[in-house]
Each structure stands twice: as C-alpha cells, then as structure tokens.
Amino acid sequence: MTAFAAFFRKDMQRWLRDRAALGAWVGIPVFVGLLLALVFGRGETRPQGVLLVADLDQTFLSRSVAPAFTQGELGRSFTVASVELDEGLRRMRRGEASALLVIPEGFSDRFLRSEPQTLKLWTNPSQAIMPDLARETTAILAEVGWYLQQALGRELRAMAGTGPWPADASIAMLAVRAAALAREGRALLDSPPIAIEEKITGAKQPANMAAAMAPGVVFMALLFLAFGLSGDLWVEKSSGTLQRLAASPAPVEVFLAAKTLAAVLLMGCVSAAGLVLGQWLAGGAQSGLAAAALWAALSGGMLFLLMALVQTLCRSERQGRTLANVAALLLMMAGGAMFPFEAMPAAVARIGRLTPNGWALAEMRAILAGDCPGIAWKIVLLAAMSAVLFAAISARLKKGFAA
C-alpha cells in the first residue's frame, strides 16, 4: 500500500463512520431543500389565489360574473367561492383570501339601464400577485360588460324580464344576435397581419422555486462539508496523529492530497444526490447533470482547501473553527447558497458572484442550463485556485502546524 492509499483509506473510513457529523453536514441542506419542496410543491407552480364573491343581487346577470374568473388560464389561478358578505369580510380580515368582490343589490337593473354603478373589491395587502390579478380582471369585466350592454342590451333586457332564469327562446334570440354581430365585425375582429416572434434571452430558469434553489442548497451542503472536513486537521493535530505523521518519511503534501481527494469524492456524491433531488423537484430532466456534479465536486475541493487554510492559519482549534464557521456562513449568505442572487440587491449580488463559491455556483447553474462557454478555462482557473491554496496549506503544515 502506498502512503497515499493509506491516507485516503483512513480518511474515508473515519468520515463515513462519523454518521452524526455526516448527517448534519448533508442533512441540513437536504432538510432545507425538502422544506422548500413542501412549501412550493413539485413541478411547475403558479400562484394560486382565492377570490370570494358576495352576490347581493342574486340575478341571472350577477351570477354570470363569478364564472368569468374561472374561465381558461384564469381558472388555474383562482379558486372562486361564493360567500355571504359578512363571511367574506371576516375571511378577508383573517387573510384567508386574495380578494373579495361584492356585487351590489340592483346590479342587473342598473346594468341593463346603462346606469353607472360600483363594484366593490377588497384586496389582501399581504399578497403580492393575486390581488392585482383580481383587480385587473374585474376592470376588464367592467369594460366588457359595457360593450356587451351596448351591443346586446335589447336581448339581455328581454332575457332579464323572463324571471330568474332566461327562457329558451330568449337564449336562442341572444345567440342569433351574437352570431350576426360576429359576422358583421369579423373584419374588425380578425387579427392584424402582424406576427409576433417571441424570443427569450438568458438561461432558462426552472419554473419551480425549490428547484431554482437546489444548486444553492448543493453549495450550502458543500460549504458545510468543507467546514466540517477541514476541521479534521485540528482533530489530527490535537490527537497527535499529525505529529506522528510529520515524523514519518511520508510527505505532508501526499497526506493533504489524499485528504483533499477524499473530500472531493464525498462532496461529489453529495452534489450528485442534491442535483438529482433538485431535478426531481423541478419535475423534469435537466441537461448536464453529471457535468454539474463534477464541477460541484471540484468546487467543493477548492472550498475545502480554502476552509483548511483558514483553520490552519489560526493559533488554536477554537479560533480556527470559529473563524472558519464565520467564513462559511458569510460565503453561504453572499454566494447565493442561502438566498438566490436574483433575490439580492444588485450590488450585493455582484459582490456575491465574485466570492469563490458564488462564482462556482453561477457556473454550475450555467452548466445545468447548457450554457457554459469556455468551461475548460474555468476548470483551469479552479485548479489554479486550488493549487495556490494547497501550496499555502502545505507550507503551513510544515512550518509549525504539524509539529
């Protein structure tokens, strides 16, 4: 057995047996990922709102308003519930709905007489998208209603005069009139001879929030691992094994190389598992998964060396662990592992992308999106960064840390 093989085997045996530590390093990010999956769900998600409709008029026309919110694409965004006014107001106060639309008494009469009237819409200030959507839809409905009244007012009045539900003859008359209108207005209604070509610039982003955060969660796991595994140098120092090693003929560079390789292997497995989980959350296949896992593993090796340098430059284990912990947390926060760059202020995101893990994370997302020009040079850059860190740690191990 070569010394390298002995070092590598020893580290893998020890790290894989320390299930509590391994569980914590991998478990925390996985827990965060699963939490996101629970919150946002799997696959493509869209905001879902609850629209309450309190119909005080209770006529054929007023009852036609609520179904307008459940047509086509709108129907996938809104759940419409008819409520009494009091209940609607109570549910709004509890924040249980996006909006409450109140159709006043006498709505049909005023509509058919073309008299002005007001629809009341309560919106929920704690929600971002759905109240706006309800407001816009109501405005459109009001406009469409006016045109409808202008074009088909006579037929609608005839229908309204036949009781709570229109007679078959009234419906037939309305249909005939609507068809005639459509024929007359076809020239105006046909689409203009201008085609729109849609172009999407930039990388395609996963539609799912949890999937969008998966690369960041992978890097969070890598930083946890880098912090935890680099602390092993202090364990070896305090137990005396590092000192005994320094008195052996095996060079410390070989010891460090084997430890780094073991860390890279472990991080590669964790990254691959994290990315597969992310793909599952996205509800579809992403390209470049293997390449992304490889990139993450190499980046993890660099982060391990960075943390190891921080730890070995300190004078005591407590100091080393504290400083490395702070560094890891800062890198997580700034480097897009905790919060996506898109959610950060532009200036902070710019700085975050310049951190080693932020840069590596951005590159991994590009690999996943199949948009990674010059990847060979980036691997060379990553290797160069790792080599500089490796040389610095080796020098530190030789000059005092190991003895």
Next chain:
Amino acid sequence: MILVEQLEKSYGEVRAVNGVSFEVQPGEIFGLLGPNGAGKTTTIHCLCGLVSPTAGKVRIGGADVQRDRVAARRQMGLAPQELALYESLSARENLEYWAGVYGLGGAQLRQRVGEALELAGLADRGREPVRRFSGGMKRRLNFACACVHRPRVLLLDEPTAGVDPQSRARLLDLVQAQASAGAAVVYTTHYMEEAQQLCHRIAVIDHGRIIAIGTLEQLRSLIGGRDVLRVAGRMDGPRAAEAAARMEGVEVLSAAEDLLSMRVEDGARKLEPILETLRRSGMEVRSVSLEQPSLESLFLQLTGKELRE
C-alpha cells in the same frame, strides 16, 4: 545508531535544549530522565526532525535528520506523549494505516500488523474500535504503531504516562523486547523507577542541559554511596540547616520551612543523633524518610530540587 552532538534549541530568549550530546547503540535503551519542562520532549522532537535545532547535529543510522530527512525517518518509530491513534478505527486499521504510511503493503503488511497486535496483546480485540479500549490498551497500541514497521530506532516520549502499574509493567517488557531485537531506544520519563529498571544508560536532564550521564552504577557512584535523609515538620530553614551541618558526615542539600534534605554517611546509625540535634535546636519533627542512593537523590544532589517538582 543515534548520534547527537551539541544539540541546541531556543525559542526566543528561552533555551529549551542546551548543548545536549549523546550516542545510542543498537540494542541499547537510553533514558532521558528529568522533570516536566526539562527539555526531554524538545530533544525527542529534534531527533525525529519535528523541530529544527538552533545548533548541533543529529544523525540516525548515519543519516542527517535535517539534510536527509526521508532516510533518517525511515529508520525511526515515534511513540509520542499523546495517544496518536484514530479512535473511530479499529486497532488493526490503525496499525494498517501506520504500516502503509511507512510503505508496507500486501502480505508483508498483513504479517507485520498481525505481529504488532500479538506484541501489544490485542490480537483478540483487533477489530474493535479504539474508543472502546482502556487507557492501558491504548498505550500498548500507541507503542505497537511505532513498532509495526520494525524501526531500527525507537523514540518513546513518556510512553507510560497515565497508565496503571500493570499496564506499565507490560509496556516496559515490550520496550525491552524491542531493544533485545536490536532497536536503539531513546526513552524519556520523569519516573525514576522506570529509568532505573529499564535503561542501560541514563542522562539526567534539567533546564535543557544534561547534568549527569552514565549507567545506573556510574550515576550512583556520583553520590558517593551516601543516603538521603529527609526530615519534614516545622523547620526554621536556615537554623535547621546550620544545626545539621555542624554534625560530622552530614551535608545539607536543601532547607525549607517544612522540609530539610541531607546527604548522610551511614544514615541508619546517624538518624537518632540528627533528630536529637534538630529537636534541641527547636525544630518540630513530624516525619522522617531515609533513602538509599537513587536517581532521585542524585537529581536532588545535582539540582537541589526534587525530580517531580
């Protein structure tokens, strides 16, 4: 096998090792005896190249430790003061690791690991994680890890620290077995009994300087065959020393408020007159100890203080 010449190591103003020189032959156990902080561990660290000496030379099997590190280190086995073991690995895995570090592999590795387990008396516990071992078992394994590659030079830094008497006796047997097999052993300790029992030659070290070196007999002869008498009680140091020194054949080694140490010719016969003199001088004697010449008394004679102070 081991040659140390005018070894010096300074940390700023502090001179941890000061002009230490000695030689150790194959099959010899050489003891470095001294109190904590005397410079024993620093000397061992200089020997195995963990620390670069400020001055002087160390050669292991003809190889300069500083210039030809790998050749020197290949011949060495170090058992450091700390238990340099991996607690989550088994005894066998620890031994396999250290054997691998020294380049052993295949059948040779398996054979040596098996032998080392036998040597340490851990053959039946080889697959258990080390964290389940007692302190004595860990010490024996720590020693076995230093021997697994059959080094020609063994550097043992207080290998019996903190173990029970039974385990200590077993460890001393193991060290003797290695020396009998031809290894040159440097053994540091502050236990006088261990040094007396185990070492062929002993260097007494204090403040980084060797103050006496030789076989046990040679060192005893330095004391001149006189006994060491210690009288404890309420002593007025200077007055007690003055009273004792007036007696023939009595040499005061140290005098404190509660302890008077003397070197006495034929101590058993002179004991009663000395105590009578002290009582007449107003001293209150509470306990008395009379020792045959030993390394402890030599240390006391050379430094004026106890070995374990």
